[in-house]
Amino acid sequence: MSLKVYNGFKVNLHSLDEVADLSAELRTQAAGVARLVIAKEVLRRAVRYVDQTTLMSDKPYFSAISKLSDVVTNLEKAAQNCKLTLAVLERAIRDAGTEQPDELTTLSLMLDCINDVTSRLDKESSTTGIRSSPLRQAICSVSEDILEANRSRSRLPALDVEAELWVFREASEGGCRYFAMLHADNRDMYHALSDHPSLTPMPYWSSPDPPDNLHREEWSARSALWKQLLGDAGIPAQNCTTFSLCGYYGLSLFSENGTLSEPAILSYLGEIDISVEARADYWARRQWSNRRFRDLNEKMGTQVPFSQIFKIIDEAKDADVSLEKSQIEAVLPKITADSLITRPCA
Numbered sequence: 001m002s003l004k005v006y007n008g009f010k011v012n013l014h015s016l017d018e019v020a021d022l023s024a025e026l027r028t029q030a031a032g033v034a035r036l037v038i039a040k041e042v043l044r045r046a047v048r049y050v051d052q053t054t055l056m057s058d059k060p061y062f063s064a065i066s067k068l069s070d071v072v073t074n075l076e077k078a079a080q081n082c083k084l085t086l087a088v089l090e091r092a093i094r095d096a097g098t099e100q101p102d103e104l105t106t107l108s109l110m111l112d113c114i115n116d117v118t119s120r121l122d123k124e125s126s127t128t129g130i131r132s133s134p135l136r137q138a139i140c141s142v143s144e145d146i147l148e149a150n151r152s153r154s155r156l157p158a159l160d161v162e163a164e165l166w167v168f169r170e171a172s173e174g175g176c177r178y179f180a181m182l183h184a185d186n187r188d189m190y191h192a193l194s195d196h197p198s199l200t201p202m203p204y205w206s207s208p209d210p211p212d213n214l215h216r217e218e219w220s221a222r223s224a225l226w227k228q229l230l231g232d233a234g235i236p237a238q239n240c241t242t243f244s245l246c247g248y249y250g251l252s253l254f255s256e257n258g259t260l261s262e263p264a265i266l267s268y269l270g271e272i273d274i275s276v277e278a279r280a281d282y283w284a285r286r287q288w289s290n291r292r293f294r295d296l297n298e299k300m301g302t303q304v305p306f307s308q309i310f311k312i313i314d315e316a317k318d319a320d321v322s323l324e325k326s327q328i329e330a331v332l333p334k335i336t337a338d339s340l341i342t343r344p345c346a
Helices: 016-055 070-095 102-120 134-152 187-194 216-230 262-266 276-300 306-318 322-329 337-341
Strands: 008-011 163-172 175-184 199-201 241-246
Touching: 016 134, 016 163, 016 175, 016 187, 016 241, 016 262, 016 276, 016 337, 134 262, 134 337, 163 187, 163 216, 175 187, 175 216, 187 199, 262 337, 276 306, 276 322
Parallel strands: none
Antiparallel strands: 008 175, 008 199, 163 175, 163 241
């Protein structure tokens, strides 16, 4: 059986009570990370609403910054639907006690990557007629996305802060040892929790060649240990105790009477880059990639293939956009807390 435990850890504790205390500490830490993740996404959207109001005004040059190509929207929807279908298939395979093919794991990672990329290329709505503040509009947008994701069980990598710790107990004559698998799709969440001093990384993957920092004997012993912990079926849920560290999207973390709190969100404003230079660079590269999408669509006369979409996204990172950037930089306003909570003029 091919074995991959990239998220494996040795738990440096000696009793289940201590493990429970660890989960409580991680839960508190996870809540803080989740607040940061959600707040940063809300603030990024609010800042972009401010920028859109400026760039979509009566300036012919900037009106060229249009909605993201429909092909990217279609790609995101297709990837999300495929992810849901894949989840059903994976459950059926687990229920049947059959080993999951490596190809399914690869496909799942690829779909996560697609969703991650497209979720960061936010879809614009018209900025005309907006009467609420940029921050309130962003809060509503994020709240709606989270609620819809919860309803449909689809994924939003930029906002998914779910985290779990799967703890395995190994009994021996000398006492009990504990090991764990940490599950958190959000990178910030995973790195924050995995740095806890009670968790020592102990990954394993099926390969005769150990990492440079391990002897072959230790690598073989690690293989035997994880196979023992996971059991013959290789299904962790049948052999572990699960500690939920953070909910699916953690919407309640900023909740006041069912809505996200503006003061709480604004307290994280210093956590994102709101400089005019950084924002101008974002919009200039956005405009560059949009032009490429349009040109390619017109040239091909059909839907742009996935490979070309990722190629354009990568090319935009290194493209020379100095002229567009300087023109955009000249008109973007300075972002302050007041500018995010002020309603735009009619």
